[in-house]
Amino acid sequence: xxxxxxxxxxxxxxxxxxxxxxxxxxxxxxxxxxxxxxxxxxxxxxxxxxxxxxxxxxxxxxxxxxxxxxxxxxxxxxxxxxxxxxxxxxxxxxxxxxxxxxxxxxxxxxxxxxxxxxxxxxxxxxxxxxxxxxxxxxxxxxxxxxxxxxxxxxxxxxxxxxxxxxxxxxxxxxxxxxxxxxxxxxxxxxxxxxxxxxxxxxxxxxxxxxxxxxxxxxxxxxxxxxxxxxxxxxxxxxxxxxxxxxxxxxxxxxxxxxxxxxxxxxxxxxxxxxxxxxxxxxxxxxxxxxxxxxxxxxxxxxxxxxxxxxxxxxxxxxxxxxxxxxxxxxxxxxxxxxxxxxxxxxxxxxxxxxxxxxxxxxxxxxxxxxxxxxxxxxxxxxxxxxxxxxxxxxxxxxxxxxxxxxxxxxxxxxxxxxxxxxxxxxxxxxxxxxxxxxxxxxxxxxxxxxxxxxxxxxxxxxxxxxxxxxxxxxxxxxxxxxxxxxxxxxxxxxxxxxxxxxxxxxxxxxxxxxxxxxxxxxxxxxxxxxxxxxxxxxxxxxxxxxxxxxxxxxxx
Numbered sequence: 391x392x393x394x395x396x397x398x399x400x401x402x403x404x405x406x407x408x409x410x411x412x413x414x415x416x417x418x419x420x421x422x423x424x425x426x427x428x429x430x431x432x433x434x435x436x437x438x439x440x441x442x443x444x445x446x447x448x449x450x451x452x453x454x455x456x457x458x459x460x461x462x463x464x465x466x467x468x469x470x471x472x473x474x475x476x477x478x479x480x481x482x483x484x485x486x487x488x489x490x491x492x493x494x495x496x497x498x499x500x501x502x503x504x505x506x507x508x509x510x511x512x513x514x515x516x517x518x519x520x521x522x523x524x525x526x527x528x529x530x531x532x533x534x535x536x537x538x539x540x541x542x543x544x545x546x547x548x549x550x551x552x553x554x555x556x557x558x559x560x561x562x563x564x565x566x567x568x569x570x571x572x573x574x575x576x577x578x579x580x581x582x583x584x585x586x587x588x589x590x591x592x593x594x595x596x597x598x599x600x601x602x603x604x605x606x607x608x609x610x611x612x613x614x615x616x617x618x619x620x621x622x623x624x625x626x627x628x629x630x631x632x633x634x635x636x637x638x639x640x641x642x643x644x645x646x647x648x649x650x651x652x653x654x655x656x657x658x659x660x661x662x663x664x665x666x667x668x669x670x671x672x673x674x675x676x677x678x679x680x681x682x683x684x685x686x687x688x689x690x691x692x693x694x695x696x697x698x699x700x701x702x703x704x705x706x707x708x709x710x711x712x713x714x715x716x717x718x719x720x721x722x723x724x725x726x727x728x729x730x731x732x733x734x735x736x737x738x739x740x741x742x743x744x745x746x747x748x749x750x751x752x753x754x755x756x757x758x759x760x761x762x763x764x765x766x767x768x769x770x771x772x773x774x775x776x777x778x779x780x781x782x783x784x785x786x787x788x789x790x791x792x793x794x795x796x797x798x799x800x801x802x803x804x805x806x807x808x809x810x811x812x813x814x815x816x817x818x819x820x821x822x823x824x825x826x827x828x829x830x831x832x833x834x835x836x837x838x839x840x841x842x843x844x845x846x847x848x849x850x851x852x853x854x855x856x857x858x859x860x861x862x863x864x865x866x867x868x869x870x871x872x873x874x875x876x877x878x879x880x881x882x883x884x885x886x887x888x889x890x891x892x893x894x895x896x897x898x899x900x901x902x903x904x905x906x907x908x909x910x911x912x913x914x915x916x917x918x919x920x921x922x923x924x925x926x927x928x929x930x931x932x933x934x935x936x937x938x939x940x941x942x943x944x945x946x
Contacts, residue, residue, distance in 0.1 A: 405510045413452050413501060420447055421480055421497065428458060429482050432495050437466055444468040447499065455500035458482075461493070471500055619700075619719040621648070625675055626713055628652055640700070640719055642692035658689035658697060678704035678715055688719065699723045758784045778819075779907060782856050785815055803844050805883070806833030809875055812851060820859045826868035827859065833875040837883060842942040846914045847885070853907045854887040854933050862891025862930060869930075883939050888932030900925045900933075 424443055431439035440458050447456045448468035455477070457467040471477070477500040485491045619637035621630045633648050641648060641656055648656075657667040663686060665673065670686075678684045684704040689697055700719040707714040758781045765777035813829050821827050839847060855873060863869045871889045878884035900908055911933075915923045921937030 405514055409510050409513075416450065417453070417478075417499060417501070420450060421499075425480075425482065425497070428497060429484050429494065432458060432460060432465065432482060433484055435465070440466040441468070447497075452501050452505055453499055454505075455498075457498040458495065459498065460495040465495075469500075475500060616718075617720075619721075621717050621719075622707065623653070623675075623715045623717050624713070625679070625715060631714070637719070640698065640721060641690060642694065642696075656690055658691050661689055662687040662699075674702075674704055675715065678706060679713060681706070687722075690719070697723075699726045779853075779856065782816070782819065782852050785819070785852075802838045802840055805837045805839050805844065805847065805885075806835055806875055808844065808848065809833050809851065809873060809885075812848060813855065813873060816852070816855050816859060820856065824863075824866075826866065827863050827871065828869075829855070829859070829871045829873065831873045831875075833873075834877060837875060837877065839883075840942045843919065843937070846918050847937070850911045850914045850919075850935065851885060851887065853911045857907060858887055858889045858891065858931070862889040862893075864892065867891065877939070878936050881939050882936050884934065884936045886932060886934040888926070888930060890930040893930050894927055896927075898925075898927065 424447060428440065428443050431443060444456045444458055444466050445468045447453060453469070455467070455469040455471040457471070458465050477498050480497040480499070481493050482495040482497055483491045484494050616634060616636060619640040620634045621637050622632040623629075624631045629652060630649055633645055637648060638645055643651070643656075653671045654667045657671070659667060661667060661670040663670055663673075670688075674684050674686060686702055688700045688702040690700055691697060699722055701722045702720075703718045705716045705718075707716050761777045761781050761784070765774045765781070768774050768777070810831050810833065813831050817829060821829070851873070855871065858871045862871070869889060869891050871887065874884075874886045874888075876884055901912060904912070912923060915921045915935045915937065919935075919937040920941060921935055923933060923935040926932035926934070
């Protein structure tokens, strides 16, 4: 609009200047045509002719006043002079023969500028009207063509967009035009591609929502039907926010009551970890929030007053910043009572077994005492020797039963400790008055044996050590007996008895030449313990036995 106004003003000024210049040119032509006649008539003072000439000049449409004056006064005029407007004055010159041209008067013309302005404005208005009409017509044509080629397609696209937002699954957008590859076609193709992407995303979202709903339903069923009581605990509020049906049965309360309760309302005042209910909950919650796997026992008090023992597990529900824990409870009351009953029964059996071992050891000692009394009363040295060997064998077995009832493990004994005590018993029995004979024990720590292995090992060691004590150092000879116990090859145990005494005669074969005691040792090692025994001669004598470590299985 401003452009149209400025252009109109410029056009008006231009036309006004053009018209003014045109009028000036026309007046100049009239002046040039009329001046000779005016000069001649003025020279002759022919007023009638001058008046006719003035009227002729006045006939110009834009000249409103014409006056012809001589050098002294106005002779003739035509039209009404407007004093407020400027006039144009033209000299009237006559050439005289033999003289210079002389001015004899002047021609005065006044142009009607208001008429010029009015005609110019009228012309500009007409031109402007034509322009406006042309602009309106062109605009209407452009609007019509734009509506046919663009607007109706845009309206269709807008309507399609609105329908697409309300009604998913709409068909692709198609414009009522030939495909020219223009901007509208590109826009339709782009929108169809976007629609396809949105449909695919929407379908994926719907599938995801369906799967999520199904997963939530499955999870709800899984939680509701779980054998454990499961509850969600909000650490911030200190309240349970959800629970399954098993939790209602375990706690003996409805779901609404559970969700209104704090843990301290459901737990016993003192928990198995030795803390109060509030302290125990705070400690377990802190550990769980730090990512630690927390499993502990809880004592729950039902409304009836019944105490229920539960195995409780804590787990953080993602996201961790919400501080919600999944707490599961497994009723282990019956199991705990059964374990307590088994433990009590086991303690009773241990006491009973210890009593059996103790009484067996006492009975063996009584038997050994009876045999000792018989040996003392007997005058037969051979019989006394036999009785002494029997007493030693019985003592070695009694010592094993003593070790068993003193041990925490009622089926195994430490062979190293046993060997030390056995050697001490042999010292007390045979070497009390022979300090010149030294018996040294070198036993590897941590070698244990079951009862089935310990008794034959004890008998074999007792026989070998007693033989060395009795026969290696005759006539008060001094010497040393070394008893060793160690692990041999993987899965085997080796024990040895060696002395630095008189030794055995050359060619001695312990399998053929040995007495009943040595034959008993060979039978125990090779047959009962499925091991091997070797003999070494001079100086002194040595016996080394190797047996399997895990020959027997524990029965208790």
